[in-house]
Amino acid sequence: MQKIITWTKRLTITLSFLALVATNILTLTSTTFNAALSGLMGSALGVRTVTSMMQDMIVSQDKAINKHKATAIKRKAATRKFGTRLASRTKRVAAKSIAFTPAESNPFIGVAVLIAIRGMSRMPRVKVSGTWVSFMQNWGWRMGLRMV
16 A cells, blocks of 8 residues: 555656646747646736736737828828929929019019019919919909919
């Protein structure tokens, strides 16, 4: 009887040692086993494990990445809109500068043209086909003229 108890103790210790070595090896080599063992220990002991903290961190990082992507898309659209507006504004300014050149070369006509243009730019703006234009441009379009 004494031998059976001794062999049972040795067998239990040996099996426990082999089980610990096997779980250590599996924990280090298998992510799935590590997550399952960590979840089991966390739920059994009621503590927060490293795996659950890492999963929470990954979820928060994914949220931050998605937020940054949305911000980048908005920034890209705003940049494109700004570039388009800048290009159209540059075209208008260049067209006006070129159009004023002959009038500015003659001082008598140039002063009258500058005063007239300044007065036209101060007139109220009207909405025509979804865009805001000055009153004189609207009048020119109705008369069949193309005014820039």
